[in-house]
Structures are given as C-alpha cells and as structure tokens.
Amino acid sequence: MSKSRTPSIKMVADRAGVSVATVSNVLNGKPTVSPDFAKRVNDAVRELGYVVDLGASRLRSRKAQLAGVVVPDLTNPMFASFVSTLEHLARLDDYDLVVVSARNNAEEEADRLRKIRSWRPAGLIVIPCDGAIAERLPNGFFAPVVLADRIPDAAGFDLIAVDNGPAAGAIAAHLDRQGYGDCLVLGSSLSITNVRERWEGVRAAAGRMHVEMLEIGIDDANGAQRLEERLRHRPLPGALFSLDHGTTLLTYRTMAEIGLSVPGDLAFASFDEMEWMRLVAPGITAVRQPVEEMAEQAWALLLRRMTGSGGKPVTRRLRCAVEIRGSTPRSPLEEAGNTKLGGEKWKLQDEPYSPE
Amino acid sequence: MSKSRTPSIKMVADRAGVSVATVSNVLNGKPTVSPDFAKRVNDAVRELGYVVDLGASRLRSRKAQLAGVVVPDLTNPMFASFVSTLEHLARLDDYDLVVVSARNNAEEEADRLRKIRSWRPAGLIVIPCDGAIAERLPNGFFAPVVLADRIPDAAGFDLIAVDNGPAAGAIAAHLDRQGYGDCLVLGSSLSITNVRERWEGVRAAAGRMHVEMLEIGIDDANGAQRLEERLRHRPLPGALFSLDHGTTLLTYRTMAEIGLSVPGDLAFASFDEMEWMRLVAPGITAVRQPVEEMAEQAWALLLRRMTGSGGKPVTRRLRCAVEIRGSTPRSPLEEAGNTKLGGEKWKLQDEPYSPE
DNA sequence: AGCCTACAATAAAACGTTTCACCAGAATTT
DNA sequence: AAATTCTGGTGAAACGTTTTATTGTAGGCT
Incomplete structure (x- = not known):
C-alpha cells in the first residue's frame, strides 16, 4: 500500500513539518529562511525524491524560461548541430527548450507553430521551411521570434543567416x-x-x-x-x-x-x-x-528580445568559410602540359573567403 | 492600448458570452454542447487566436500525453534519425516529446534525467551514455522507461537493441x-x-x-x-x-x-x-x-507501458543488415592471379545478414 | 514597562485549465 | 396536470505551484 504518486510540495511540507510556502521559499533560494528549517526541508526533499512540477510552477510564476525551436528536418546534420548548440546555450542560461521538426513540410510547419504556442514559450527560434514563413506564424503570437538560416520573403523579422x-x-x-x-x-x-x-x-x-x-x-x-x-x-x-x-x-x-x-x-x-x-x-x-556561430547569434539575439530589449528588427549575415579541396583542381583543358590529373590528389591551399 | 496578453479561456468565454466550462467542453469535443453555442465559441477562439495552455491543462487533467527522450548526442546522425522517427510516431499518437541530449557525458545525463522529471512525462525513452545507467535513473521515478540501443549493466529494463x-x-x-x-x-x-x-x-x-x-x-x-x-x-x-x-x-x-x-x-x-x-x-x-525500426519498437513498447500494461521487462534484439561494398574485396594475397585490385571498384552482391 | 521594528513562518489567493455537482427548463411519461 | 426524465448549460472546486499579505514572536529602543 504505497503512496505511489509523484510527491508534491504538500507532501514535502507535511514531512518536514512546515508550510508549503516555506518549502517553496527554500527551493527558490529566498533569503528569509532559517538554516534549521532549510535543512528540514532539504532532507524531506531528498527523502521523497521531490522535484518541482514545471507546469504548475510556470503557471503560477508566469515566468517562462522556455524557448521553442522549429527546424525543417532534424536528420540534416547542419540542423542537428544547430539544435545541439542551441540546447547547450539555453541550458547555460537556465532555459528549457522545446524542439520540433517540420519534416520539410510547410503545412506541418504551420501546424507545429500553432501547437508550440500552447507551451507558452518566451521566444522562438525558427529555421523556416521556405520564404513564406510570415503567413504561417500564428497571428496572435506575442513572443519574440528569431529566424535563422533561411531568408523570409517578408521584411520585419530578426534574422541570422549567412552570406x-x-x-x-x-x-x-x-x-x-x-x-x-x-x-x-x-x-x-x-x-x-x-x-x-x-x-x-x-x-x-x-x-x-x-x-x-x-x-x-x-x-x-x-x-x-x-x-x-x-x-x-x-x-x-x-x-x-x-x-x-x-x-x-x-x-x-x-x-x-x-x-x-x-x-x-x-x-x-x-x-x-x-x-x-x-x-x-x-x-x-x-x-x-558557420552553424555553431549561427546558433550562438540566434540565441543571443533571442535572449535579448526575451528579456525585453526592443528595437528594430536585426538582420545579421555571417561569413562562410570556403574550403578548396581536390575536387576542383586546375582544369585539364587549361593545363595542356599536365594531362595526368584524373587520379591524382590535388592539394590546394585552403582559402577562407574574405570579401574585397 | 491593446490587451496584449495571450488570451485565456476566460477571455474566450466572455467574448462568446458563455461560461468557461462550455468553452472547455467545446474545445475538448464533449458531445453535450449545442451547435450554435459551439459556433459562438469557435468564432471567439478564432478571433482571439486562442490556444490552450498546455501547462494548465495538464496540471488539472492529470493526463500527461508527454514523453521524454534522452540521447547521448544529437549530432550523431543515427541518434538524430532515431529522435526524428520518434517525434513522428509520438505525434501520430497525440503525444508531445521533450528531447534532451546528454552531450556524451554521463554526469550531464544524470542531470538531464533528474531535470526531465519536472516535466512529469508519462514515460521515458533513453539511449544511455554507458552501461551504468541504472545508477543514474532518479530513484523516485515511477513512469515507465524504455532503453534503446545501448545495453545496461543491470537487468530489469525494457530494452530495444540490435543484434x-x-x-x-x-x-x-x-x-x-x-x-x-x-x-x-x-x-x-x-x-x-x-x-x-x-x-x-x-x-x-x-x-x-x-x-x-x-x-x-x-x-x-x-x-x-x-x-x-x-x-x-x-x-x-x-x-x-x-x-x-x-x-x-x-x-x-x-x-x-x-x-x-x-x-x-x-x-x-x-x-x-x-x-x-x-x-x-x-x-x-x-x-x-535498423534505426527507424528501433524507434518504432521503442515507441510501441513505451506506449504499451504508458497505457498501463504491465508485465515482465522485455528485451528485443533487432536484426542488422550487412552491406558488403568495395572496401572489402577478395584479398590480394589470396587472388594470386588478379593483382590489379587496388584502384578498381569491386562490386559484391549485397548480403543482408541472416543467422544460421 | 511600553512601543516600535525586524524577522520567520504561514494562510490564502492566484495562475489557466478540467471536472464535478448542480440547475433550469423542455420534453416525456403517468 | 403533475411528476419524472432528459438536455444543455453553469458555478465552483481542484490540480501544484508562487506570491502577497498577514501573523506572531523576539529584540531593541525610549
């Protein structure tokens, strides 16, 4: 006859012999709590294996600490590392991430975007399926949105893309x-x-x-x-x-x-x-x-927007690197004297792109 | 001077001139609601762009429809498509997914596993970082867990892996x-x-x-x-x-x-x-x-567990395919008469593995 | 000794839902 | 026509938190 329900803050309070408010205060590091009460609470928390219910916590506190990420396709390695970097960065800033993939399908993307609103994210990072993303963003959506990688047809978006x-x-x-x-x-x-x-x-x-x-x-x-x-x-x-x-x-x-x-x-x-x-x-x-950099910039920008800083939409173009390798050697036609190019490895120096 | 707050069910009720209970009934497809009231509600929903708050909804209804996924590394293409398939399947069954990556780090995995409990998922699919996963699973965790791909040291887990x-x-x-x-x-x-x-x-x-x-x-x-x-x-x-x-x-x-x-x-x-x-x-x-199949089986099993079907832990080993290609031709030493193997393409017939 | 302040802890309200018990009126039965 | 059963709708409680306002107590000040 076990009390086999996931423990609530109330059970912790009962076991520690304090009020739920006190438990909450301890858990959220409020300063006005005496050491011995804190210990009692922490012990009870440990014994019960209590962890806070994020849903309830968010509902009451109205602070989200949650961002949504929508990508066209998780199996594309580029997007996968985009998401992975993002996840890491978000964690550092104590944010949770809800990630969904649109499976390369504009209709499904619209669906996902609609659905993701019910999570009440504080912001969104979206790699759109195509340029018509503006029509798919739910109209009543007030959280900031940062687009990445793909360029929207309409203006007025925060955008991190490449050159x-x-x-x-x-x-x-x-x-x-x-x-x-x-x-x-x-x-x-x-x-x-x-x-x-x-x-x-x-x-x-x-x-x-x-x-x-x-x-x-x-x-x-x-x-x-x-x-x-x-x-x-x-x-x-x-x-x-x-x-x-x-x-x-x-x-x-x-x-x-x-x-x-x-x-x-x-x-x-x-x-x-x-x-x-x-x-x-x-x-x-x-x-x-520069996928990682793209993720970093997108996160930094979204974070700025989420913490209230307004201002005009920003577009930032990141510089790509150009890796010259053996698949594009000097043309055989050009090099009349050197016909044996076919099977050879042809090592050119790397030449990262830099404008002008 | 806009009412710039994301609309709640109360606003919808006010605008439609009905009670919140009725709105809820309409939204959840309860049969006992007259067509004209339903229309009024749906209109209001559309006009306000209302979507339900998942946190609140889950809190009250106590039905989760949410599963967690923990993988060691999202940038590994195999895990990426595992997650991608899972996401698709979950959607079909009307489940949401919370995906986190442990970044190939057992400590971080423990952390993620602890944290993911606060989402109150109805179940978990985990690809563990290593065999010692049992020690990392939070003790007070009552939701079913299905392991995939990597084999745990301890017994007693549901497991979908390969042969x-x-x-x-x-x-x-x-x-x-x-x-x-x-x-x-x-x-x-x-x-x-x-x-x-x-x-x-x-x-x-x-x-x-x-x-x-x-x-x-x-x-x-x-x-x-x-x-x-x-x-x-x-x-x-x-x-x-x-x-x-x-x-x-x-x-x-x-x-x-x-x-x-x-x-x-x-x-x-x-x-x-x-x-x-x-x-x-x-x-x-x-x-x-067979990554997709692994995801399918893992999801099917987890779904069974989440909907209450008990029973002994199941281990299932899926059959891999063996693709024989040109990188492993007949050994030059063996084929004395055929020395020109090096640069050639060597096409063997595909030979999927089948035991005995 | 009386009064004010500071502090520690709590009770209760609130967050946005769903659900349960209830209610008015219409439809049906006697 | 009175009594009963439906029907479609609602108020209010409850979910697990955080927050606000309140209480009680101890200590410092005249």
Whole structure:
C-alpha cells in the first residue's frame, strides 16, 4: 500500500513539518529562511525524491524560461548541430527548450507553430521551411521570434543567416580562375531564397566562365532524371556546383552511379559542407556554413528580445568559410602540359573567403 | 492600448458570452454542447487566436500525453534519425516529446534525467551514455522507461537493441572468407557494452583469421596517436574493422592523412553505416543498424507501458543488415592471379545478414 | 514597562485549465 | 396536470505551484 504518486510540495511540507510556502521559499533560494528549517526541508526533499512540477510552477510564476525551436528536418546534420548548440546555450542560461521538426513540410510547419504556442514559450527560434514563413506564424503570437538560416520573403523579422551570395561567388570565382569554361549549377529550387541568393552570387562572380542553372526540385524523381540525362549527355560541363545539401547528395550519388569520376571527368563543388567531404579522396571543395556561430547569434539575439530589449528588427549575415579541396583542381583543358590529373590528389591551399 | 496578453479561456468565454466550462467542453469535443453555442465559441477562439495552455491543462487533467527522450548526442546522425522517427510516431499518437541530449557525458545525463522529471512525462525513452545507467535513473521515478540501443549493466529494463554479436560476426566471417589473414579491430572502449558484444561476435566468427583489438578511447588524443603509430607500422593488417561511429570517422581520417588507400593497402569495414559510405568509391562495407525500426519498437513498447500494461521487462534484439561494398574485396594475397585490385571498384552482391 | 521594528513562518489567493455537482427548463411519461 | 426524465448549460472546486499579505514572536529602543 504505497503512496505511489509523484510527491508534491504538500507532501514535502507535511514531512518536514512546515508550510508549503516555506518549502517553496527554500527551493527558490529566498533569503528569509532559517538554516534549521532549510535543512528540514532539504532532507524531506531528498527523502521523497521531490522535484518541482514545471507546469504548475510556470503557471503560477508566469515566468517562462522556455524557448521553442522549429527546424525543417532534424536528420540534416547542419540542423542537428544547430539544435545541439542551441540546447547547450539555453541550458547555460537556465532555459528549457522545446524542439520540433517540420519534416520539410510547410503545412506541418504551420501546424507545429500553432501547437508550440500552447507551451507558452518566451521566444522562438525558427529555421523556416521556405520564404513564406510570415503567413504561417500564428497571428496572435506575442513572443519574440528569431529566424535563422533561411531568408523570409517578408521584411520585419530578426534574422541570422549567412552570406550566401558572396560565398557562392567565391566558389564561382575559384572555378573561373582554375580555367573551367562552363559550370552547371544545381539546386533544389530557386523559390528557396537561399538557393536564389547563391545562384545570383554565382552569376555575379563567374567572370569568363559560362554558368547555367538546373533546378532539381525537392524529392522530385523527375528532377533526378533530368539531372541524370544531363550528366549522360556530351559534352560534359567542366564543373558542377550544387547549391544545397539534398542536391549535393543526389548529384554525388548520380555521378557515382553513372561512373563519372571527380575530378577526372568533371570538377565538383558543394554549398553546405558535410563531414565526409574532407574524408574522401579527393576531398570535396565546399562552402562551410558557420552553424555553431549561427546558433550562438540566434540565441543571443533571442535572449535579448526575451528579456525585453526592443528595437528594430536585426538582420545579421555571417561569413562562410570556403574550403578548396581536390575536387576542383586546375582544369585539364587549361593545363595542356599536365594531362595526368584524373587520379591524382590535388592539394590546394585552403582559402577562407574574405570579401574585397 | 491593446490587451496584449495571450488570451485565456476566460477571455474566450466572455467574448462568446458563455461560461468557461462550455468553452472547455467545446474545445475538448464533449458531445453535450449545442451547435450554435459551439459556433459562438469557435468564432471567439478564432478571433482571439486562442490556444490552450498546455501547462494548465495538464496540471488539472492529470493526463500527461508527454514523453521524454534522452540521447547521448544529437549530432550523431543515427541518434538524430532515431529522435526524428520518434517525434513522428509520438505525434501520430497525440503525444508531445521533450528531447534532451546528454552531450556524451554521463554526469550531464544524470542531470538531464533528474531535470526531465519536472516535466512529469508519462514515460521515458533513453539511449544511455554507458552501461551504468541504472545508477543514474532518479530513484523516485515511477513512469515507465524504455532503453534503446545501448545495453545496461543491470537487468530489469525494457530494452530495444540490435543484434551486435551476430552482425559483427557476419562481417568477420566475410573478411575471413575473403581470405584476409589478420584483422585489426578498433573500438572506442570495451566498457561500452555494445562494443564489447561486437568484439565478442568478431572473435566467435573469425575462423582462421587472426583478430586483435585496439581500444581508441572516446575523445582520447592518446588513443588516436596509438592508432596512427599502428598504421604506420609494417606489416599492415590485412583488414580493419571499426566498431563504432566515432572510431570509424577517426580511422578513416587517419588512413587518409597517412595516405593509405582502401582497399589497396588494406580492407576496411565499419559497424554503423553513414550515408557517405555508399557515396564514396569504393563504398565502405558496413553494418547498418535498423534505426527507424528501433524507434518504432521503442515507441510501441513505451506506449504499451504508458497505457498501463504491465508485465515482465522485455528485451528485443533487432536484426542488422550487412552491406558488403568495395572496401572489402577478395584479398590480394589470396587472388594470386588478379593483382590489379587496388584502384578498381569491386562490386559484391549485397548480403543482408541472416543467422544460421 | 511600553512601543516600535525586524524577522520567520504561514494562510490564502492566484495562475489557466478540467471536472464535478448542480440547475433550469423542455420534453416525456403517468 | 403533475411528476419524472432528459438536455444543455453553469458555478465552483481542484490540480501544484508562487506570491502577497498577514501573523506572531523576539529584540531593541525610549
């Protein structure tokens, strides 16, 4: 016949022989409590294994110490480490985090955003599924929202993102310098602002190199087929540059299936670096986004907003790093005297991007 | 001069001209409410953008519909997709999930486990940092706990894990069949039960092949150096088999740095498959763990426990798939007549593991 | 000795819900 | 027509906290 209910503050009070108010005072470190009463309370807490009920505590105290995080997809390693960093930072500031994933689905994102309100978070960090995020944010939502990574169509948001255009431009310029005559640029969809900015960055910086864009779609078998057709068609482009995570995976896999070798048959570069890109030989030239920094800035900004500091919406663009690796060596066409590039590792010096 | 507070059920009641009880009844789909009253309420809800306060709702109704998830590290892709699947399943059953990461730190895990109690979850799914999880579970915790992936030292837990021994054994047997004379087995630490089970599986199935174990440690610079020394030492082992995610990354990187080629200089296989392993050429032979299935089973079991079904603790071992790829071709020593194996792709048929 | 202050502890109200007991009126039965 | 059962709705209690106002007591000051 055990009292098998999770202990409440009342049980602690009874066992310690004090009032619930006193227990609460002890637990919240209120100064006006005598040492021996504090000890009695702490003993009772320990014996019962009591922990406060967050729901009730928040309900009464009206202080949230809770933030929500919405990401498009947890299995994308970039978002995973974004969330992981965020979780760590929040913990340091004594905040709890409620994390949800939208599974790459705008409708589900809207749903999640609606639902997350019932947690009464003091603020939200959102990586939106697409630019139309403004329409999906619940209208009666008064907590501050910080967007990250993906750029909204509408203005008026706090935003932490990366320097898409210049970073993609740096890759394009690099390819141009290496002497590639043409580059096929691949991306899921230009309706995603990030992809659009990157493509525009490429066009602006391509120099003499001819660039062309192919949209693959997102989870689009049709697009995958168009890509394969293009890669079977001759002449091949001198270089491939894929502008987002999903497209990079698809492209790399397709090349392997067809039997194209990098950089023997064509050069290859990617926006969005993944860990395997420095493991494979040759390494893949890639733009590395500063995920941790993005999380830090987003959290810092949200914290400022949550603790009441107003002011105009802030947009901050973080600098990406450009990792030049063996997948984009000097073009074979250019280097007339050196034809044996195909199977070699080609080590270029790393060259982090810096504007002007 | 706006009423800028998030709307409560009382405001809705006032605006709709009904009692709060009626609003609650409408919102919870109680049948005894007339259509016109329901409409009035729903209108008011829409106009105010009201959503229920989960904290208050749970506090009063005492039904949780909330589960906690504790994983060692969100940035590990395997755990990320575990969580992602779980989140999806929970949503289908109308449960909320609170996810926390222990950052590969037993102490922090204990902390998280303590803290997560204040959410009053109806149940917990835990991937423990190590086998000593039993000591870290808060004593006064009455909600059901399902462990996943990692095997606890103590008995008496519900557990969903994989078939470590046989799966690792299948790889060992494959390597033996390919004619490799010796295999260096790498793992973070035998104190992790998973690693130990795998190593034992290897020993049991190695046949004529000589096997040897090297512990690398976890985040241990010293272990990394020992690995490098071993790989610079001649003769090289015929094959390398790394038993966990972190070790695989370290090993693969070290091989690349030293300039060893796979499978030219040695064969390589990994427990724990990552997406890049089928992208690179040659592909990496690996044991693929059924993460989604693990999540499904864990959720199903937890759900059963949460809805009151008792019974003895259950242990279930899921079958892994073994993906044979080009990194473990027939040994050059064995195939005297076919010496040009090094740079070639070597396509073996996939051979999912099946015991006996 | 009387009075005020400071202090320690508490009782009770409040937070936003859900639920339970109750009630008025309509519909049905006798 | 009176008595009974439905029906659709409500007031108020309760959930586990924190907070505010209040109490009682001890000590310091005239």
